[in-house]
Amino acid sequence: MSTRVPPGTFAAAALIARKDLAIEFRTRSAFLAAIVFSLLAIVIFFFAWDATAVNAVDLAPGVLWVIFTFSGLLGLHRSFGVEEADRAIDALLASPVDREAVFLGKALANLLFVLGVQALAIPAVALFYNLPLSRVLGPLVGIAVLAAIGLVSVGTLFSAMAANTRLAELLLPVLALPFFVPIILPAAQSTARLLSGRPIAEAMSWLRILIAFDIVFVVACALAFPFTLED
């Protein structure tokens, strides 16, 4: 940006996302933690059930979505926690960009974070649970992206709120998990349909909930975000 004209909303959002991802790429702290957490959870879940009584294919959808939820929370904690150090958030708010752009940038960085975790966790679950991944990969990626959009839109907003409270990161799961129900439930149900070889049309009513949730909450959270910042 050599000109003095402030960037538009989307350009500013892209800049903020790039900043967050650069921090994450250079430290790799949260991403590595989320990946290791996912692998550990995959292994522990397997041993928590009786493998002779429950089919791995029946277990896999639940495991996948529980892992994505909690590893996503790991990334979302960091999103505004990193801005609280040295009050970096003040500089961000003083910059000539819309508050909505800050939200979109943060959410975009979080989305890429969650998608990155999913890109590694889905093959890992397929490997350990012996899933027919190649057959369902396309629709599964679609479901994962739809669910990730919902998770990060709500999660980014609540992360901004939680960072400003006395409980900080302890508050995020308490606030966010009830809101994740209409994401995890459709995602896990349609994943289960896919993995048991049913046609995707059977999961359409679930997918419709997921799509509607994404539309409503991306808009609502972007509109609500300016209210969560100090005036």
Added chain:
Amino acid sequence: MTTPVPTEDRRNIDWLLTIAVVAVTATFIRAIFFTPAEALQGLAQKIFYVHAPSAFIALYVAFGIVAVSGALYLWLRDERLDRIAASAAEVGVVYMTVVLITGPMWGKPVWGTWWTWDARLTLTLFLWFVFLGYLILRGAIEDHGTRARYSAVLGVLGALLVPFIHLSVYLFRTLHPMPIVLKPGRPSLPNSMLATFAMSFVSFALLFVALLRARYRLAARVDALVAEEEFEPAPMPNLRAEPIR
């Protein structure tokens, strides 16, 4: 906001709360002694007179007040709206807890199970979690303006969440009885039970209003005291352990 602090307030009897408590007691007496027992469910059905009105008031009235006054607060920035929302959330949690305790007590003898993952039970449970999160959020913020804005945002988003949770848990199966009173055509309750139900509904609604009013007054008094002692904030009853961030 400088609400005058009524100093003699403590000695005055809250007449509305008194009437409400008397009305609820009268309802219990009527429900237990002067209303016929249901033929199939027996005495267990008496829980209905506590369970159904509490559920309606908690799910529709309390949640509605929290969401609407939250939205209005973000628009008008009037502290009173925030106090109303906070009071409705607190009383609503109490009512919803009553629903979640009486539900399993009724479910065990009638359905044969304490809990079932039915659409309405699940929705109630998750709204209870949203309410609890709301109160925990309020307890974790010191600054008045921030607390009001954050809880308003959560209240509005919570209202948006309701149809989604409802739809997604409804796609699971449902075991809960469909509406008995508010349905097209005549209510399927005999007149004697309907009268008791109407009475319980009115008395529980009255109790809700009375508790809301009492809680609102308390919030107004606390705010007035804090405004008075601007330099030395008045100690709040709980959540004081952590240093201020």
